[in-house]
Amino acid sequence: MASAKQKPSPADLLVLEDFLPYRLSILSNRVSRAIAARYAKTFDLTIPEWRIIAVLGRRPGLTAKEIAEATEMDKVAVSRAVARLVVAKRLRASADADDARRQNLSLTAQGESVHARIAPIALAAEEKLLSALDARERRELDALLDRLLVAARSL
Amino acid sequence: MASAKQKPSPADLLVLEDFLPYRLSILSNRVSRAIAARYAKTFDLTIPEWRIIAVLGRRPGLTAKEIAEATEMDKVAVSRAVARLVVAKRLRASADADDARRQNLSLTAQGESVHARIAPIALAAEEKLLSALDARERRELDALLDRLLVAARSL
DNA sequence: TGCCATTGGTTTCAGATGAAACTAAATCGG
DNA sequence: CCGATTTAGTTTCATCTGAAACCAATGGCA
Numbered sequence: 001m002a003s004a005k006q007k008p009s010p011a012d013l014l015v016l017e018d019f020l021p022y023r024l025s026i027l028s029n030r031v032s033r034a035i036a037a038r039y040a041k042t043f044d045l046t047i048p049e050w051r052i053i054a055v056l057g058r059r060p061g062l063t064a065k066e067i068a069e070a071t072e073m074d075k076v077a078v079s080r081a082v083a084r085l086v087v088a089k090r091l092r093a094s095a096d097a098d099d100a101r102r103q104n105l106s107l108t109a110q111g112e113s114v115h116a117r118i119a120p121i122a123l124a125a126e127e128k129l130l131s132a133l134d135a136r137e138r139r140e141l142d143a144l145l146d147r148l149l150v151a152a153r154s155l
Numbered sequence: 156m157a158s159a160k161q162k163p164s165p166a167d168l169l170v171l172e173d174f175l176p177y178r179l180s181i182l183s184n185r186v187s188r189a190i191a192a193r194y195a196k197t198f199d200l201t202i203p204e205w206r207i208i209a210v211l212g213r214r215p216g217l218t219a220k221e222i223a224e225a226t227e228m229d230k231v232a233v234s235r236a237v238a239r240l241v242v243a244k245r246l247r248a249s250a251d252a253d254d255a256r257r258q259n260l261s262l263t264a265q266g267e268s269v270h271a272r273i274a275p276i277a278l279a280a281e282e283k284l285l286s287a288l289d290a291r292e293r294r295e296l297d298a299l300l301d302r303l304l305v306a307a308r309s310l
Numbered sequence: 311t312g313c314c315a316t317t318g319g320t321t322t323c324a325g326a327t328g329a330a331a332c333t334a335a336a337t338c339g340g
Numbered sequence: 341c342c343g344a345t346t347t348a349g350t351t352t353c354a355t356c357t358g359a360a361a362c363c364a365a366t367g368g369c370a
Binding site for chain 2 (some may be wrong): 021140
Binding site (some may be wrong): 218219220230231233234235237238245256257259 | 317318319320321
């Protein structure tokens with residue numbers, strides 16, 4: 001009998017626990033949930049809303065479209081989150097001088113306050129997560145993520 | 156006038172584009188979407204369903220609860236995905252001898268077929284993503300993810 | 311044995327989500 | 341200028357999602 005040449009089954013190759021997309025998904029979910037859990041109830045804020053506050057904190061005056069690009073959320077999500085934030089008086093929308101369809105969005109004092117209170121919480125969580133790594137490893141992680149983010153764009 | 160001591164605003168510290176949880180979320184979403192796009196329509200399969208097929212491919216006979224643990228999906232999602240897969244004759248559910256509440260789940264021939272056809276697609280996407288990295292960097296990424304996954308568990 | 315707490319799994323309900331249709335304003339081409 | 345196209349943003353609709361309630365079987369344990 002000739003030596004048995006085993007055909008590798010896909011099961012041998014695709015091990016969910018080792019599969020990068022799966023691992024990224026699990027890690028991302030764990031982290032996002034943990035952080036959201038810390039602010040969601042206290043501040044009555046969803047993740048999309050928090051992202052909008054975070055980006056407007058640094059870059060006031062963006063339009064909904066620009067927010068969508070900056071945060072990689074779709075425009076429906078942005079539209080809804082902005083609407084909620086405006087009702088909650090956390091965002092101010094002012095008509096754009098050049099284009100009546102656009103609104104320039106920025107944080108109100110209340111919005112700033114939310115931002116100022118959540119940012120430290122978020123940063124502390126990030127720091128806690130990163131405490132598993134030393135300085136060199138953090139730089140390495142950053143560099144790897146940069147490249148994976150680029151590569152993932154053209155998948 | 157005394158030298159102005161600037162109080163750093165949270166905006167200076169929390170830059171969304173540099174914030175690890177955010178970057179992980181973007182990366183994970185890009186990857187998952189890209190892969191799902193390749194099989195979702197063709198095979199009429201959702202991500203939860205695909206995960207269940209993947210895990211049962213390697214570990215036949217798991218119960219719904221074990222699947223939920225293995226895939227970190229919640230039991231509602233598992234229950235629904237299993238129900239769909241059974242209807243589609245991709246999974247077979249057989250009563251557990253010891254406990255009438257449990258069902259042992261495994262792939263049917265059709266389920267195996269789906270598995271065998273999707274696994275290469277998924278692996279090719281992973282490989283394409285990883286092509287941005289050399290062997291040493293891949294090992295490093297793996298090691299870093301291992302540790303972050305552990306750290307994220309206790310956030 | 312018979313009751314109670316626990317566990318595996320499903321259903322319900324209310325909110326989140328996204329693709330596609332839509333509205334209104336701006337731009338383009340003639 | 342005027343209609344056709346594009347763009348910013350909203351609404352609709354159908355689906356997805358998860359927390360909580362629920363049901364049924366099991367495992368204590370008195």
